[in-house]
Amino acid sequence: MNLKEDYHVHTNYNDHSDSNLTVKNVVIEAERKGIEIIALTEHVRESSEWIHNYLNEIANCKKKTKVKVIPGFEAKILSDGNIDCREDIARDYFIIASFHTKYYDKAIWINALKKVIENKYVNVIGHLAPESSFQINTEEIEEFAKLLSKHDKIVEVNAKYKRPPENWVKIFIKRGVRFHLGSDAHSLSEIGNYASIIKLIKLFA
Numbered sequence: 001m002n003l004k005e006d007y008h009v010h011t012n013y014n015d016h017s018d019s020n021l022t023v024k025n026v027v028i029e030a031e032r033k034g035i036e037i038i039a040l041t042e043h044v045r046e047s048s049e050w051i052h053n054y055l056n057e058i059a060n061c062k063k064k065t066k067v068k069v070i071p072g073f074e075a076k077i078l079s080d081g082n083i084d085c086r087e088d089i090a091r092d093y094f095i096i097a098s099f100h101t102k103y104y105d106k107a108i109w110i111n112a113l114k115k116v117i118e119n120k121y122v123n124v125i126g127h128l129a130p131e132s133s134f135q136i137n138t139e140e141i142e143e144f145a146k147l148l149s150k151h152d153k154i155v156e157v158n159a160k161y162k163r164p165p166e167n168w169v170k171i172f173i174k175r176g177v178r179f180h181l182g183s184d185a186h187s188l189s190e191i192g193n194y195a196s197i198i199k200l201i202k203l204f205a
């Protein structure tokens with residue numbers, strides 16, 4: 001786990017981040033904090049119309065910094081296991097797929113997760129944890145681990161939601177699943193800040 005990397009940062013292209021969370025300020029803040037790799041992963045939808053401007057802005061900032069800047073998106077996992085993102089965008093950019101809706105149905109949730117792990121355009125599973133309305137047993141977690149390894153998906157250790165759960169992380173580590181860190185920053189101060197997940201990070205020591 002490299003604490004100088006942050007693979008999950010939002011910008012003010014959404015309506016619920018700090019207004020000073022511009023692409024430019026994110027990159028300046030990353031450089032100031034000595035972060036080596038940063039992925040900008042704005043919430044995308046199939047219908048998003050700002051993608052072009054966002055990508056242009058990232059491309060411009062990339063030229064002016066020594067930080068490795070990755071242009072990307074966080075896409076919502078739909079109930080059928082597809083992601084809410086245009087295929088040409090998913091194909092060409094760094095994609096985190098995350099559950100943002102509760103489905104209150106274990107079978108739907110498991111099916112959606114498996115399908116998204118099998119999606120060749122998805123790079124990362126974001127803030128993974130079961131819904132509070134159902135339990136996932138060890139056997140099922142083991143099955144996810146196998147599938148994650150098989151499809152070479154990265155599981156994010158997410159500072160905002162403190163996920164995945166500790167027992168999931170332990171099983172995934174044992175099964176050779178790859179991980180990285182994401183702050184899920186919605187403000188400048190949260191970028192690269194992992195104080196909330198020190199316990200989870202220690203599992204990798």
Ligand SMILES: [Zn+2]
Nearest residue numbers: 074098126127
């Ligand atoms: Zn999310």
Ligand SMILES: [Zn+2]
Nearest residue numbers: 008010074184
């Ligand atoms: Zn996010």
